[in-house]
Each structure stands twice: as C-alpha cells, then as structure tokens.
Amino acid sequence: MSRTAPASPLAPEWLGVPEDLDALDPRIWPPAFRRDDHGVLTVGGIPVPELAERYGTPSYIYSEDTFRARAREFRTAFTEAFARIGAEVSVYYAGKSFLTTEVVRWVREEGLNVDTASGGELAVALRGGMEPERIALHGNNKSAAEITRALDHGLGRIVVDSLAEIELVAHLARTLGVVAPVMVRVTPGVHASTHEFIATAHEDQKFGLSLAVPQDGGDSPAMQAVAACTVDPDLELRGIHCHIGSQIFDADGFGVAAERVLAFMAGAGARLGTALPELDLGGGYGIAYTEADTPRPAREIAEALAERVASAAGRLGIAVPHLSIEPGRAISGPAACTLYTVGTLKTVEVEPGLRRRYVSVDGGMSDNARPVLYGADYTAVLADRRAGGGPVLSRVVGKHCESGDIVVRDVYLPEDLAPGDVLAVPATGAYCWALSSNYNWIPRPPVVAVRAAGARPAARLIVRGETEEDLFARDLGA
Ligand SMILES: *Cc1c(COP(=O)(O)O)cnc(C)c1O
Secondary structure: OOOOOOOOOOOOOOOOOOOOOOOOOOOOOOOOEEOOOOOEEEEOOOHHHHHHHHHHOOEEEEEEEHHHHHHHHHHHHHHHHHHHHOEEEEEEHHHHHHOHHHHHHHHHHOOOOEEEEEEHHHHHHHOOOOOHHEEEEEEOOOOOOHHHHHHHOOEEEEOOOOOHHHHHHHHHHHHOOEEEEEEEEOOOEEEEOOOOOOOOOOOOOOOOEEEEEOOOOOOHHHHHHHHHHHHOOOOEEEEEEEOOEEEEOHHHHHHHHHHHHHHHHHHHHHHOOOOOOEEEOOOOEEOOOOOOOOOOOHHHHHHHHHHHHHHHHHOOOOOOOOEEEEEOOOHHHHHHEEEEEEEEEEEEEOOOOOEEOOOOOOOOOOOOOHHEEEOOOOEEEEEOOOOOOOOEEEEEOOOOOOOOOEEEEEEEEEOOOOEEEEEEEEEEOOOOOOOOOOOHOOOOOEEEEEEEEOOOOOOEEEEEOHHHHHHHOOOOOO
16 A cells, blocks of 8 residues: 655645556546556547647547536526426527537537637637527627627627617627627626625626616616616517526526626516516536545536526526526546646655745646736646656646746646656646637647547547648738
C-alpha cells in the first residue's frame, strides 16, 4: 500500500495529494475519457498520443458522445420534472460557450434549440442548419442589422433588453411587414454563483429591465416594457426572461429568481388582462473543473425548481408557464480536454524548503483565457503514459509574455514529468475556444471531435487549426 505524501503548504487547502497520479476523478472526467491498459489516456477509445501526433498540440479534443449525452441529460431532466407539474420545457443551448456549424448539428439532433448572442453566432446557427424558429437572439446592444437579420430569417424569439430596443425592433418589424416574437429580459435582483446567491431589490448591471418600482412611484421598467410590447401590433410578447449568473451548483438562486419573475408575471397578466405564456430562467448551471467543485445533477436541480415553480404559481393563482432554460457550460464544458506538450521545467524554492515546479506548455492564455480573466482553476494529468515517481506540486504555465499566463495554478503532477510529455487539461469545452485569441501572433488550435458510438471510434477535425498564413492574410502590409 502506498502512503499519501504530505500536502505542500504552498498548495490551496482544497487540493488533496493524489494517492494515484493516474486516477481520473469521475466528477471531472466523463466516462468517454479513460486510461487504457497501458495507462494512456484515451478519448472515446482513441489514445491521446495518436491524437497529439495527428492534430498536434495544443488542440481541443471534444467527445461528441459526451456533448450529446449532456444535452440529452438536461433536456430529459427538465422535461420530466416539469411534466409532473403540467408544464412543457424548451432547452436552448447557449452557443456563446462553444459554437461551430458541426456543434449546431449535434444540438439540433438532440432536440435542443440554440441561443445566440450576436449576428455572428446567429450566422453559425443558421449555417449549421438550425430551423430559424428554434433560434433565439440575445444582447444588450443589438445592431439594427442584427435585428433585421433575425426578423428576415423568422427567428423564434428576440430577447429585448431595453425600452429603446423595443421601439427599434417594432420599427424594423413594421418596415419588413412581419410580427416580431419577443421575450422581455428582466433583472430580478438575484445574482447566483456556485454555493450562494445574493438577492437585492435593484440591479446595477448593463443587462435587462429592472423589476423594481421607482422611488417616485409609477411602473417598473420591466412593467413599462411589457406594456409597450403588448400595445404594439408589430410585436408578439412571448414571455419573460432572466439570467442570474454562472457556475451555479444548486437550485436555490434559480428558485428565488423564478418566484420573483412569476410574481411579476402574475401582476403583468392581471394588469394586461392576458397571461404571459413563457418563463425563461436562462443558463448558469455549473460543472466540476477541480475536485473542489460539487455541482448537483441536472435532475436534482430540475426537480427542486419544478416544485418551487409549481407552488409559487399556485400561491399566485396563475397557470404554470412554459419553461425555458439556456445551459451552455454544463453541456459543452465537460465534453472537451485540451492537449499540450510539456516544454521547459523549472523548480523554484518559494520559501526555504518549499518548492514549486513550473511546467511550461505550448499554449496558454490564447487558448484558455479563463484563468487570467476569472482566476479560474483547472486541473491536469499526464496523458501519454503512466506516472512515475511521487506527486510534485506544479504550476502549468503557458508560453505567452505575461507572468499571469497560467493554465493550471496548482496541481500535483508526477515527479518524472519531462519535456515532450503530453498533458491533458479537462473541462475546457466551454469558453476556451470561444474566447481564444492570437495574442503573441500564436495561431489558434484545431478543434477535434471524437465519436465512439458505432463499431469503431473516429476522430475528425471540426475546426482546423490556424496557420501563420491565416494570420498574414489579414495583415495588409505583408
Ligand atoms: C451566458 C448566458 C447563458 C449561458 O450561461 P452558462 O453559464 O454557459 O450556462 C445563457 N443565457 C444567457 C442570457 C447568457 O448570457
């Protein structure tokens, strides 16, 4: 029996010293990512060294099966939980987390709709073959061109964000001779993240219309918006939308937001003499990036939420509305890992007797901006072989000219890690490729999809990596 080594005082408290450096934590690694009999990491049955050889590093490796399974899990969990309270559910995949034309096909085939946040994302959704009525358009500052594009194609909904935008959408719809289906985005005063939520009366943020009644009386901005949409024959008001945060682990924050928005919907319905048919609670469902993260399963969240929605609607004396949700990260995040090749290694004596090993890899903040942007934590494993030696507290860093260019702040990696080894960083499927850049003139990595369903697993490029030529193509001085 091996004994666990003592934790380094330099490591954060949540980080345990792994007993087995080859182990893949099932909370972080979905079943499509496993080690084979030789200790080599495989994705959908394909060994990582094969993928690294074929596609190079860095590269984003998606398990298509995992992406689809996560999409189905959310759709089934919410559909079943809300069916029990007599309500229907639509699931909109939040495209901003990761969107390509191929991904649009997966989403569509799994019976989800798609949420877009710009004309560009809308173009991808359309080109990927999504039916326009299954596409939503968001944004706090949509251009007239974006709104026109949405109306021209007959999008299922435009989520309006301000009184000025309501006028603009109505004007453009009238010009085109169409009726615009809209949802009003409100700010319910609930901000949720991970284990807690904050509930306030007012909101100090750029998105949405406040539910709060102004000091000097009169209608809340949200109520003014609903009234404006209702009187305008160029608009068809579908319902109310809110989005309360990201990386949320349980149902409490969603529940409070739902209660507030339902109360508003009851008031608006009574005032207008017509019920608002739909409640959209947005996205924000969390995933495990490290062992410290403990998101609740979709089914549990859906059931808790259905219960609160049913009892709130009962208290308010309104019918339970059609429910929509917009998960992004929870579907795309766990579906991918990023492969890197190890380069320079350096050990620093931070304090007498306390060492940290810096492991430089061939990517960094250009392919994963989240650690720099949000202080996000990740983990990593040695992927191309079994570990040798004990656990060494390591920091995986990129190759960019910034000392903040960190990929994994704290992780125990094997003592015998060496240049040329391949590292895999899990849970990089959301907001990594989507936020990637060419900082330092580094071409963006390829995106590979692996599918194991069927007799033989197959990997294919769904976005090719950029070349230096791609970058020069836009430099007009060259
Ligand atoms: C970002 C966003 C989402 C998706 O958030 P996730 O945390 O990826 O689930 C959904 N809806 C809206 C309006 C958003 O802005």
